Amino acid sequence: MIVGLDMGGTHVDAVLIHQGEIIEATKSPTDRSNLLESVWGTLKSLLSGQDPSQIERIILSTTISTNAIIEHKTDSVGMIIECGPGLPNDFLCCGRENIFISGYIDHRGREISPIDPQEIEQAVKTFKHKNIPAVAVTGKFSVRNSGHEIRINEMLKDEFFPITLGHTLSGKLNFPRRVFTSYYNSAVYTTFLKFSKSIYKALQREKICAPIYVLKADGGTMSLKAGEQYPVNTILSGPAASVMGGQAFLKASQDAVFLDIGGTTTDISFLADGVPLFEPLGIKIEGLPTLVRALYSVSIGVGGDSRVRVKNQSLVIGPERQGPPKALGGLCPTPTDAMIALGLIDLGDKHKAISAMKEIGGPLKLDPVAAAKKVLDTMADMIKDKVEKLLNEINSHPVYTVKELLYGKKINPKFIQVIGGPAKAIAPMLSKKFGMPCRYPEVYEAANAVGAALARTTAEITMFADTAQKTLSVPEMGLYEKVSQGYTLEESKMRALDLIKRQSMLFGAKEGEIRAEIIEENSFNMVRGFYTSGKNIRIRAQTKPGLIYRLRSDENVSS
Amino acid sequence: MLAAKNRLGLVLFPAFDWAISPSHPEREERLLYTQDQIFEEGIMDIENIKFYNPEVALKKDVQRVHFCVPDVDQRVTKSHLISAGGAIKAAHTVMDREVDKAFALIRPPGHHAQRVVYGDRGFCIINVEAVMLENLRAKYGPFRAAIVDTDCHHGDGTQDVYWNDRDTLFISFHQDGRTLYPGTGFLDEFGGPGALGYNINIPLPPGTGDEGFLYVLDNLVLPILSEYKPDLVVNSAGQDNHYTDPLTNMNFTAHGYAELNHRLSPDIAVLEGGYSIEGALPYVNLGIILAMAGLDYSHVREPDYDLQKLRQPQKISDYIKELCENIYSRWKQKDALTHELLKGKDYITRQRQVYYDTDSIMEYQTQKFKVCLKCSGVNTIKSHTDRGMPIFAVTIPGDACPSCIDEGYKIYKDTDIQKYYKIYLQDRTNDTYLTKGARNLTY
Ligand SMILES: [Zn+2]
Ligand SMILES: [Zn+2]
Numbered sequence A: 001m002i003v004g005l006d007m008g009g010t011h012v013d014a015v016l017i018h019q020g021e022i023i024e025a026t027k028s029p030t031d032r033s034n035l036l037e038s039v040w041g042t043l044k045s046l047l048s049g050q051d052p053s054q055i056e057r058i059i060l061s062t063t064i065s066t067n068a069i070i071e072h073k074t075d076s077v078g079m080i081i082e083c084g085p086g087l088p089n090d091f092l093c094c095g096r097e098n099i100f101i102s103g104y105i106d107h108r109g110r111e112i113s114p115i116d117p118q119e120i121e122q123a124v125k126t127f128k129h130k131n132i133p134a135v136a137v138t139g140k141f142s143v144r145n146s147g148h149e150i151r152i153n154e155m156l157k158d159e160f161f162p163i164t165l166g167h168t169l170s171g172k173l174n175f176p177r178r179v180f181t182s183y184y185n186s187a188v189y190t191t192f193l194k195f196s197k198s199i200y201k202a203l204q205r206e207k208i209c210a211p212i213y214v215l216k217a218d219g220g221t222m223s224l225k226a227g228e229q230y231p232v233n234t235i236l237s238g239p240a241a242s243v244m245g246g247q248a249f250l251k252a253s254q255d256a257v258f259l260d261i262g263g264t265t266t267d268i269s270f271l272a273d274g275v276p277l278f279e280p281l282g283i284k285i286e287g288l289p290t291l292v293r294a295l296y297s298v299s300i301g302v303g304g305d306s307r308v309r310v311k312n313q314s315l316v317i318g319p320e321r322q323g324p325p326k327a328l329g330g331l332c333p334t335p336t337d338a339m340i341a342l343g344l345i346d347l348g349d350k351h352k353a354i355s356a357m358k359e360i361g362g363p364l365k366l367d368p369v370a371a372a373k374k375v376l377d378t379m380a381d382m383i384k385d386k387v388e389k390l391l392n393e394i395n396s397h398p399v400y401t402v403k404e405l406l407y408g409k410k411i412n413p414k415f416i417q418v419i420g421g422p423a424k425a426i427a428p429m430l431s432k433k434f435g436m437p438c439r440y441p442e443v444y445e446a447a448n449a450v451g452a453a454l455a456r457t458t459a460e461i462t463m464f465a466d467t468a469q470k471t472l473s474v475p476e477m478g479l480y481e482k483v484s485q486g487y488t489l490e491e492s493k494m495r496a497l498d499l500i501k502r503q504s505m506l507f508g509a510k511e512g513e514i515r516a517e518i519i520e521e522n523s524f525n526m527v528r529g530f531y532t533s534g535k536n537i538r539i540r541a542q543t544k545p546g547l548i549y550r551l552r553s554d555e556n557v558s559s
Numbered sequence B: 001m002l003a004a005k006n007r008l009g010l011v012l013f014p015a016f017d018w019a020i021s022p023s024h025p026e027r028e029e030r031l032l033y034t035q036d037q038i039f040e041e042g043i044m045d046i047e048n049i050k051f052y053n054p055e056v057a058l059k060k061d062v063q064r065v066h067f068c069v070p071d072v073d074q075r076v077t078k079s080h081l082i083s084a085g086g087a088i089k090a091a092h093t094v095m096d097r098e099v100d101k102a103f104a105l106i107r108p109p110g111h112h113a114q115r116v117v118y119g120d121r122g123f124c125i126i127n128v129e130a131v132m133l134e135n136l137r138a139k140y141g142p143f144r145a146a147i148v149d150t151d152c153h154h155g156d157g158t159q160d161v162y163w164n165d166r167d168t169l170f171i172s173f174h175q176d177g178r179t180l181y182p183g184t185g186f187l188d189e190f191g192g193p194g195a196l197g198y199n200i201n202i203p204l205p206p207g208t209g210d211e212g213f214l215y216v217l218d219n220l221v222l223p224i225l226s227e228y229k230p231d232l233v234v235n236s237a238g239q240d241n242h243y244t245d246p247l248t249n250m251n252f253t254a255h256g257y258a259e260l261n262h263r264l265s266p267d268i269a270v271l272e273g274g275y276s277i278e279g280a281l282p283y284v285n286l287g288i289i290l291a292m293a294g295l296d297y298s299h300v301r302e303p304d305y306d307l308q309k310l311r312q313p314q315k316i317s318d319y320i321k322e323l324c325e326n327i328y329s330r331w332k333q334k335d336a337l338t339h340e341l342l343k344g345k346d347y348i349t350r351q352r353q354v355y356y357d358t359d360s361i362m363e364y365q366t367q368k369f370k371v372c373l374k375c376s377g378v379n380t381i382k383s384h385t386d387r388g389m390p391i392f393a394v395t396i397p398g399d400a401c402p403s404c405i406d407e408g409y410k411i412y413k414d415t416d417i418q419k420y421y422k423i424y425l426q427d428r429t430n431d432t433y434l435t436k437g438a439r440n441l442t443y
């Protein structure tokens, strides 16, 4: 049996899956003042009467870290930032104290100027004086040479906890994002650690010894232990849970649009050859861009409960929600009322839904049925416009080779996947608007919890080899080693595949389920004077997000 | 996050899969460290800075500027069309007011490519800025432009393209042609009969530093620009004046380049040469981006920057001061000079030899310009190389008067196909490009 749990803003959903079927599901309200109890209470009620020894694994998608940030309940963090020359640095101030130190690593990872230990000692004093417990250390180009961050860590480690070193979070080049990501990691560290400790304690009490995982924003899982190290990766896992949940109910091996239509919003994601698309660099958290790998997901303010009104002779849906649909006792007409009025959904008081449509139809000189159709039509148009705009953006993402520019992959959706309350009712309209089939699950429940339950472990590494300097590094793994001058791209790729497997297993993957792949490979001849001085090799490898298996369920197609 | 004062469009296209040859300066690695620096600085996250992919320039875009021998398809690769297309894309974002300014970081460069193209010279096949500018004029209508070439080499290709066009002022900063390829770019090269004085060369002595470049900008270039009043300013932004460049002998710095761009404030900048790929390009490009975006570039500095070593000797400062006075007075006297030179003449001809260093071809040209009072005048090029392939090309300029148009078509019609490998007609007034040739001839 697998346990999946998803904590949202209003509800906690949990499911128990056995041999591809949901055998038990629970839903309880989220208690914002006691998130741990919300998780544990839900789990307890899900598992009551089950044999704890039969549980294979438990996966949690929580808002523990996200909430701490939104409610400003994070630890204050002292930032040590090594900028080197380049952009002005004041915009990087994100900690309680921000100390900018001298020292400078260049783009090849060469030390141009060393750190000044006195500046670090001064930073220690300042942090101590202000009672700052947590620290994050980030340097420009530290992913090319982590020496400075590691030395500073040596000087701090007896005085502060936690300490996040920028290079350990991602090997990607983007210094400001690295600064903000390491800040958030230190800021939510103890919040997440407390949560994880109490989960372990509770499980022990209940004699459950199954491995426990958390869902990341990239739609993959990592062990709760790994989560303690890198809690920043658990931030905003909700949209990922929804996309992965959708995949559990629906088949896809082609390009597709994925829609999760909720009460107030519709989340839009995309699949490329059936695999969910990533944000190019990482998500934004409270306005700050980070390197937290995440599935691509954009929200628009239109959902089943959005307020519908007529303004200047035209229909306006959302972006706000003003209570439930009229049919369910609300005050404003909503798309859900339109669906009820048309008999597409059997819910609440149909008379009230029809009168809501009368209210809309009046100024537009439409009868209630025509008005209801117009509401759904407008809703589908809004979604379609946004999808097309996003697709256009995605398909014009920057490329850097002639081959990619001329023949690069473009996302060309062949169908739409839609989940959420209004899915079935709006599917025919979406299919008509987009001119492609629209698939939705016959029954679907707790999709986010299912997505969490069935997600695989994912990891990503960045490898950088410089055969002129005879170095090879994988910052995410803290790996820095010597290679021969003749080291080749082929050897690097083999090594990267081997390392990504090791990293995935560290994150809790089981050997058999790892689907490792190289996602980027480049090798440049470095020429100095008239001679080739070496090769500059860059590789990114990942374990693809995906499900351990799909649910046994039926899907419907509207076309 | 940081927000740029000016909305800036960037086309960053390092063409990581294209090289002239594996160890040539124009190889895959050239913009690798520039890209690293731009990525690491987080330029893509700065508000108001937007990245665009290049377009692919069309055959017609090339034909507006060049006579390719034997033709565009055989002479110009996809990589060249993408490089020019990158500049075109950058310029469109400015013209369409999507952004205030744009910078195309593209390769290969183009400023050594002249009107006739037999091959590659100075790593260039088609003139990227000219192809861009003429695309803009075809798309948005005529306007006055100034191209300021800050590459260390004389922009001899751009000079040739705009030699007789007074609607395009060409100003080239470069290391003195007596000391560097291509060996041209002297004061007396100042334009054809239709645009005398509108080609301005500023040959600077080896060792010129920030002080000298900024002196020339403030005391010569900016005053001329304020008199010329262009609708569009393009910086042909070569970066080989940098003190670390392996091919040249100047002492310009990344901060100097940024300062120059801040003061010049071009609408569009296009990367040209620059082969110090680790020590200069990452910093110079960053400096130009920040300056164009209206952001603080005072922290941009090279790893080995040493103010003492880079200080410009007084001797050079004095020389440059005198040079600027000399050039400026010629600019002021251009109308008188024109009158003097054209008095009683119906045609002006010039003989030229053009060496294609990359492909080792020597070309022999005769350019003949009609002196016309109503327009810049129909003109022709008769050319052949040391390998043969004689061609004849007729250009009807964009502002041509009816009699120059008729004369152009007549010359094209009357030219004997038996005497040439190929004959071209470039009718800029009607945006029409014709060729004819005796297919059975082999050279
Ligand atoms: Zn120049
Ligand atoms: Zn040059």
Ligand SMILES: [Zn+2]
Pocket (backbone or CB within 6 Å): B372, B373, B374, B375, B376, B377, B378, B400, B401, B402, B403, B404
């Ligand atoms: Zn005329």
